[in-house]
Amino acid sequence: MNEQEFLQNIAQRLGRTHPMTMAPQRQVVGAPEFWTRREETLVARIDHFLTAFTALGGEGRVFDTLQGLQQGLSQVLAQLHPQRVATWGEEMDEFGVSNVLATYPRLQWGQVSVSEVSRADVGVTGCAYAIADTGTLVLAASPTRGRGVHLLPTVHISLLKASQIRTRLGEVLAETELPSYLHFVSGPSRSSDIENDQSIGVHGPAAVFALIWQDI
Numbered sequence: 001m002n003e004q005e006f007l008q009n010i011a012q013r014l015g016r017t018h019p020m021t022m023a024p025q026r027q028v029v030g031a032p033e034f035w036t037r038r039e040e041t042l043v044a045r046i047d048h049f050l051t052a053f054t055a056l057g058g059e060g061r062v063f064d065t066l067q068g069l070q071q072g073l074s075q076v077l078a079q080l081h082p083q084r085v086a087t088w089g090e091e092m093d094e095f096g097v098s099n100v101l102a103t104y105p106r107l108q109w110g111q112v113s114v115s116e117v118s119r120a121d122v123g124v125t126g127c128a129y130a131i132a133d134t135g136t137l138v139l140a141a142s143p144t145r146g147r148g149v150h151l152l153p154t155v156h157i158s159l160l161k162a163s164q165i166r167t168r169l170g171e172v173l174a175e176t177e178l179p180s181y182l183h184f185v186s187g188p189s190r191s192s193d194i195e196n197d198q199s200i201g202v203h204g205p206a207a208v209f210a211l212i213w214q215d216i
Contacts, residue, residue, distance in 0.1 A: 031170060038167065042216065045132045045165045052135025053210055056187030057200075060210040062162075066096060069159065069213040074100045076157060076209055077122065086120035086153055089144030095126070095159045095213070109146035117146070123153035123205070127160035129172045130210070134186055137210060138172055141181035150185065156205040158185075161215040 001009075007019035030036075040048060050060045063069040077085070077100065086107040092098070101124065107116050117123075125145070129138040137158050141147050150156045166172050176182065189204030200206050 035168070036170060040132065040167045042162060042165075045167055046162055046212065046214070048132035048167070049130055049135055049165050049210075052132065053187065054135070056135050057190075058135065058187045058208045058210060060212065062212045062214055064214050066213055066215075069095065069211055070097055070100055072211050073097055073124070073157065073159070074103075076211070077104065080122055080155060082121035082155075084120040084122075086117045086123045086149045088125050088146070088149055091126045091145060092124070092159070097124070097159070109149050110144050114146075114148050114152075117148045118152040120149075120153040122155045122157060123149040123151075124157045124159065125150045127158045127164060127210075128176070128182075130160055130165045130212075131169055131172060131184075132165055132167050133169065136169075137185040137208075138176075139183045139185060140176070140179045141183075142179060147181055147183060150183070151204050154205060155207045155209070156185070157209040157211065159211050159213070161213050163216050165212075 004019075011017070011019040046062060050062070053060045061072055063072055082104055084107055085101060085104045086109065087101060089108055089110055092101070107120050109117065125139060127137050128140040130136065131138065137160070139145070139147070139150055139158075150158070166175075185208065188200050188206050188208050191199050191203055
């Protein structure tokens with residue numbers, strides 16, 4: 001069977017008289033307008049994110065005040081009893097959690113080796129964005145925001161502001177100037193072998209917390 005016969009055979013199976021020699025014209029390019037123009041209120045975005053994040057195995061909490069978030073972080077850490085806590089750098093200052101973190105041996109990215117960070121029990125980071133549709137945390141790397149802080153410890157705690165929550169992935173991509181590394185975290189790490197036996201925490205944290213400060 002030559003090429004033409006092969007293509008003719010496919011065309012007939014698709015109900016066509018002749019093989020198509022040109023790509024069909026697309027009527028819509030990109031996401032449809034009804035999707036890109038979809039908007040949610042802040043309260044709806046928070047609820048939407050928490051529902052999706054929880055469904056993926058994450059634990060999310062919302063705090064009306066910054067002091068409430070600080071107390072929430074203190075409570076989570078007290079429950080976990082970590083021996084060492086890895087954190088980002090000065091980005092953590094806007095949440096005022098230095099006193100909370102000072103209670104534990106703190107491994108700050110850029111001031112210790114990656115090997116030391118890997119021995120931390122908990123990693124505490126900020127967040128660039130969160131996506132309500134998928135319950136996803138978006139983390140962007142920089143010299144003071146090392147990816148090892150949220151990948152290497154057993155537990156990851158992300159602090160974020162409600163104003164950082166977007167409805168759709170497209171909104172985040174439109175607003176983001178791509179860094180060297182952009183990580184989308186949707187719940188704890190999951191891995192499956194060839195028999196589809198799922199394991200949690202093999203290639204990343206086994207537990208993920210999102211502590212949200214309702215800043216607006």
